[in-house]
Amino acid sequence: MKRNLFFLAVLAAAGAAVVYPRLTSTASPRPQSVSALETKPAQIIAAGKVEPVSEEIKLGSELDGKLRQVLVKEGSRVRRGQVVAVLENGDSAARVELAKATLTERQAALERLLNGARHQERAEARAAVREMEAVVENTRAERARRQTLLDRGAISHTEFDLADREYRVALARLDAAKERASFIDADARQDERLRAEAEIAQAKARIREAEALLEKTFIRSPIDGVVLRRYLKGGESVSSNGNTPIAAIGDTSRLRVRVDVDETDVARLRLGQTAYVTADAYGSRRFTGRVVQIGQSLGPKNIRTDEPTERVDTKILETLVELDPGQPLPVGLRVDSHILTR
Numbered sequence: 001m002k003r004n005l006f007f008l009a010v011l012a013a014a015g016a017a018v019v020y021p022r023l024t025s026t027a028s029p030r031p032q033s034v035s036a037l038e039t040k041p042a043q044i045i046a047a048g049k050v051e052p053v054s055e056e057i058k059l060g061s062e063l064d065g066k067l068r069q070v071l072v073k074e075g076s077r078v079r080r081g082q083v084v085a086v087l088e089n090g091d092s093a094a095r096v097e098l099a100k101a102t103l104t105e106r107q108a109a110l111e112r113l114l115n116g117a118r119h120q121e122r123a124e125a126r127a128a129v130r131e132m133e134a135v136v137e138n139t140r141a142e143r144a145r146r147q148t149l150l151d152r153g154a155i156s157h158t159e160f161d162l163a164d165r166e167y168r169v170a171l172a173r174l175d176a177a178k179e180r181a182s183f184i185d186a187d188a189r190q191d192e193r194l195r196a197e198a199e200i201a202q203a204k205a206r207i208r209e210a211e212a213l214l215e216k217t218f219i220r221s222p223i224d225g226v227v228l229r230r231y232l233k234g235g236e237s238v239s240s241n242g243n244t245p246i247a248a249i250g251d252t253s254r255l256r257v258r259v260d261v262d263e264t265d266v267a268r269l270r271l272g273q274t275a276y277v278t279a280d281a282y283g284s285r286r287f288t289g290r291v292v293q294i295g296q297s298l299g300p301k302n303i304r305t306d307e308p309t310e311r312v313d314t315k316i317l318e319t320l321v322e323l324d325p326g327q328p329l330p331v332g333l334r335v336d337s338h339i340l341t342r
């Protein structure tokens with residue numbers, strides 16, 4: 001009897017030992033360790049391309065024409081406003097001179113209008129009045145004499161009518177001479193002065209227009225920078241449609257890397273994150289910088305790595321990494337960008 005009870009107690013203990021672990025594992029599972037959890041990489045790796053802080057600026061012409069001279073070469077440093085190239089502009093320069101001559105003519109006409117007639121012209125008009133007054137006096141005397149003869153019957157009415165007509169003609173000519181003298185002595189009318197002033201303003205506007213067209217034949221640098229590439233040389237034609245740039249310039253005092261960040265990594269991007277880039281040409285050397293701009297819209301890839309396994313159907317977010325000063329890299333170099341996220 002005691003032996004049977006002993007075996008029953010052993011079996012009960014063994015069953016409890018089997019059931020207890022199962023109950024405890026179901027009720028309260030043990031947490032996994034941190035090392036067992038899946039963690040994301042501590043950096044974002046993406047392809048990038050080196051560019052100047054100003055980006056690459058391609059200089060073109062607003063006018064169609066032929067280049068007379070390109071004054072820079074690749075690697076030349078230029079200042080803001082410096083002439084980089086000149087178009088053939090002989091006709092434009094001639095238009096400026098013609099417009100200036102027209103202005104001088106209009107100004108002289110206004111001055112002549114305001115000053116009135118010359119002293120000699122005034123004297124001539126007064127002399128013409130005195131002359132006609134003398135003629136009127138002579139014809140009046142002759143008419144009076146013939147009136148007396150007519151009254152005596154010594155002459156016919158026809159002879160008297162001739163003297164009377166000459167007298168009336170002399171009076172009319174005297175009136176005309178007086179009107180001319182008055183016109184020469186009169187001041188300029190308001191409408192004449194306004195018209196002359198309007199012609200001067202028009203001439204000045206034509207000068208500004210001609211000078212603006214002439215200025216467009218001088219291609220100037222919009223920034224302080226370096227000539228990255230020269231596309232054309234003197235004698236070649238340029239077009240205003242922008243398809244034929246003359247040169248490309250950029251401000252290389254600071255360099256940036258335009259990075260194509262894959263859409264799967266955009267949530268980990270932050271402004272100010274530390275970054276570095278590497279390039280095959282520089283081995284393991286790192287060029288450090290930080291994230292200064294994050295794009296607002298996803299788009300297609302800008303940079304191709306030429307790797308066979310590269311996916312070209314993914315979307316990217318353009319991100320700018322500004323390199324620390326004193327790290328010279330050639331503009332346009334493709335690099336591998338590493339953005340540290342933790």
